[in-house]
Amino acid sequence: MTTTTTPKRVSIAESLRGAITEExxxxxxxxxxxxxxxxxxxxxxxxxxxxxxxxxxPDRMINTPIAELGFFGVGVGAALMGMxxxxxxxxxDFLFLAMDQIVNNAAKMCYMSGGQCKVxxxxxxxxxxxxxxxxxxQNLERYFIGVPGLKVVAVSTAYDAxxxxxxxxRDDNPVLIFEHKLLYGSKGARAESGAIDASSEIPEGxxxxxxxxxxxxxxxxxxxxxxxxxxxxxxxxxxDRLADEGVQAEVIDARSxxxxxxxxICASVEKTGRLVIVEEGPxxxxxxxxxxxxxxxxxxxxxxxxxxxxxxADIPVPFTPVLENAYVPDVPRIMAAVLxxxxx
Amino acid sequence: xxxxxxxxxxxxxxxxGFLLGLYERMVQIRExxxxxKFLFLEGTMPGTIHQCQGQEACAVGVCTALEPTDWITxxxxxxxxxxxxxxxxDEMLFELFGAATGCAGGKGGSMHMVNMDKGMIPSIAIVAGxxxxxxxxxxxxxxxxxxxxxxxxxxxxxxxxxxxxxxVNMAAxxxxxxxxxxxxxxxxxxxxxxxxxxAATIAERLSSYGIDGRRIDGNDVIAVYEAAxxxxxxxxxxxxxxFLELLTYRRTGHSRRDACHYQPKPEREQWLEYDPxxxxxxxxxxxxxxxxxxxxxxxxxxxxxxxxxxxxxxxxPQPTLADLTTHVLA
Numbered sequence: 001m002t003t004t005t006t007p008k009r010v011s012i013a014e015s016l017r018g019a020i021t022e023e024x025x026x027x028x029x030x031x032x033x034x035x036x037x038x039x040x041x042x043x044x045x046x047x048x049x050x051x052x053x054x055x056x057x058p059d060r061m062i063n064t065p066i067a068e069l070g071f072f073g074v075g076v077g078a079a080l081m082g083m084x085x086x087x088x089x090x091x092x093d094f095l096f097l098a099m100d101q102i103v104n105n106a107a108k109m110c111y112m113s114g115g116q117c118k119v120x121x122x123x124x125x126x127x128x129x130x131x132x133x134x135x136x137x138q139n140l141e142r143y144f145i146g147v148p149g150l151k152v153v154a155v156s157t158a159y160d161a162x163x164x165x166x167x168x169x170r171d172d173n174p175v176l177i178f179e180h181k182l183l184y185g186s187k188g189a190r191a192e193s194g195a196i197d198a199s200s201e202i203p204e205g206x207x208x209x210x211x212x213x214x215x216x217x218x219x220x221x222x223x224x225x226x227x228x229x230x231x232x233x234x235x236x237x238x239x240d241r242l243a244d245e246g247v248q249a250e251v252i253d254a255r256s257x258x259x260x261x262x263x264x265i266c267a268s269v270e271k272t273g274r275l276v277i278v279e280e281g282p283x284x285x286x287x288x289x290x291x292x293x294x295x296x297x298x299x300x301x302x303x304x305x306x307x308x309x310x311x312x313a314d315i316p317v318p319f320t321p322v323l324e325n326a327y328v329p330d331v332p333r334i335m336a337a338v339l340x341x342x343x344x
Numbered sequence: 345x346x347x348x349x350x351x352x353x354x355x356x357x358x359x360x361g362f363l364l365g366l367y368e369r370m371v372q373i374r375e376x377x378x379x380x381k382f383l384f385l386e387g388t389m390p391g392t393i394h395q396c397q398g399q400e401a402c403a404v405g406v407c408t409a410l411e412p413t414d415w416i417t418x419x420x421x422x423x424x425x426x427x428x429x430x431x432x433x434d435e436m437l438f439e440l441f442g443a444a445t446g447c448a449g450g451k452g453g454s455m456h457m458v459n460m461d462k463g464m465i466p467s468i469a470i471v472a473g474x475x476x477x478x479x480x481x482x483x484x485x486x487x488x489x490x491x492x493x494x495x496x497x498x499x500x501x502x503x504x505x506x507x508x509x510x511x512v513n514m515a516a517x518x519x520x521x522x523x524x525x526x527x528x529x530x531x532x533x534x535x536x537x538x539x540x541x542x543a544a545t546i547a548e549r550l551s552s553y554g555i556d557g558r559r560i561d562g563n564d565v566i567a568v569y570e571a572a573x574x575x576x577x578x579x580x581x582x583x584x585x586x587f588l589e590l591l592t593y594r595r596t597g598h599s600r601r602d603a604c605h606y607q608p609k610p611e612r613e614q615w616l617e618y619d620p621x622x623x624x625x626x627x628x629x630x631x632x633x634x635x636x637x638x639x640x641x642x643x644x645x646x647x648x649x650x651x652x653x654x655x656x657x658x659x660x661p662q663p664t665l666a667d668l669t670t671h672v673l674a
Contacts, residue, residue, distance in 0.1 A: 077494075104470050149673065
């Protein structure tokens with residue numbers, strides 16, 4: 001038996017594992033459904049999040065065939081009957097296989113039943129370019145933020161991962177949680193090269209976080225930088241170096257992508273007058289476009305400078321490190337955009 | 345493979361009341377479908393319709409084998425399933441009229457009939473989309489040991505979808521209490537089932553999942569009821585899932601304005617002779633359970649109450665614009 005007390009400083013993978021464990025202990029209707037999540041001696045999912053849980057909950061860790069469309073549908077059906085499934089894909093890219101069940105069923109059941117149905121379904125998906133070529137690498141957020149009926153969140157710290165996972169399990173709506181492969185802190189054979197430390201001190205006891213609020217990671221008056229997942233960390237690194245050049249950047253982790261927390265973002269942009277949105281993924285049609293349009297609509301002339309997006313080129317994710325590194329936004333590109341804007 | 349069934353309906357082991365109940369429910373579906381067809385064609389109701397005239401024995405035979413606490417999933421061709429599961433003519437007609445008092449408050453329409461108090465989740469109008477969902481409902485029943493059963497309706501068109509195979513396979517490996525009901529009406533939109541499948545029957549394909557699929561005369565309500573009863577009993581006893589192929593015929597167009605020019609005339613005429621309502625009616629008369637006049641009276645009574653329901657539907661309140669953005673989230 002593992003202990004229910006969460007260790008003090010934990011990775012995102014450990015934090016999610018602890019939160020799932022506690023939610024399953026709290027509510028017998030919570031169960032996990034996914035590929036390679038319940039194989040003794042196995043992986044605990046692709047990134048160790050559910051490692052060992054099958055020993056503790058042998059009847060509620062449901063290992064599936066490789067059939068994403070099918071088991072997302074199974075999750076919808078179980079949720080409609082009052083269960084609270086946590087369904088995950090090994091790589092976010094596989095969400096395309098499950099698209100019909102997510103978009104046509106999970107997201108629409110409440111509306112098209114006139115409010116009779118609830119689908120309390122949690123979906124988890126790892127994203128991000130990590131040396132795996134084009135099909136195990138995409139950032140899928142853009143494809144889901146425009147789906148009414150779906151809540152979309154992105155966790156970039158272990159503290160957030162715990163509070164958001166718990167809130168998602170207790171929410172009566174389908175919630176899609178994006179996680180980043182470089183932020184998990186997975187260990188052993190599942191460790192990622194190039195990983196960034198996203199671990200947190202976790203306080204004792206239960207807590208939930210709102211599913212609709214951005215987090216201000218650093219305060220500043222000169223420019224607002226918005227990122228999420230990996231780019232929330234890159235934005236903070238850029239902000240640290242910008243401070244050396246006398247530019248005080250305010251860094252916002254968007255965290256909630258549907259709905260987007262425009263209140264927090266716009267308040268910051270009103271203060272700084274400048275907005276840089278940093279997105280891993282093609283610039284065209286990205287989440288950044290929605291943030292930019294939403295801020296423009298709300299603030300109009302009150303933003304002093306034009307909005308900039310630092311995003312990937314409009315290309316599939318390349319494999320070779322020299323090209324992949326150029327695909328993912330980095331600190332120098334963020335700094336260049338900010339400096340150009342501040343001094344321009 | 346598509347020859348109409350020849351066997352006479354065997355009603356010997358059933359009481360008159362039970363049989364007349366089956367008859368009445370089938371006529372209810374038939375007249376509902378004929379009535380809404382007219383209302384659509386005259387332009388009284390908005391939207392589109394996919395109808396099930398001639399397939400009434402499937403819905404009624406299966407749903408009669410279910411308990412009120414059991415659940416069904418349905419499809420875009422779902423009016424018959426909804427009526428057979430106990431939804432009222434009023435709540436369905438009001439929904440077709442887009443009224444706020446409809447079973448989905450006017451937000452669902454013909455293809456998403458629902459009543460969560462009567463064991464029907466919204467019909468799923470994506471072909472085979474309900475198959476994994478039903479497997480998940482049955483998984484929930486099994487995990488919670490509720491003893492409930494899910495019955496999943498779909499057509500022959502669903503058999504080529506990935507969702508069908510993924511959902512059936514998971515139901516099979518987890519032994520969950522779901523009865524898959526394939527209403528083989530022989531046409532997926534305008535394409536005959538023989539053009540999309542090499543095997544002779546759909547039922548035989550289920551052996552590859554370790555499921556004993558059976559083909560049943562889908563226009564014999566007693567045969568359907570008995571097969572469904574066995575399947576439901578098996579599921580409740582932990583021997584699920586089960587699969588029934590109900591051979592029937594789609595005599596209506598795929599949707600409202602389809603004239604079915606692709607269906608050979610002799611085939612249509614042959615199948616019309618095997619009308620499930622006529623067949624049961626004949627058996628009832630021959631057995632002395634009812635006279636032709638009494639059966640006519642049943643139909644007239646249903647027609648009268650349908651006409652009354654239409655008048656009520658015409659005066660139901662429509663949703664207001666304030667309802668536009670409600671129910672997006674629970």
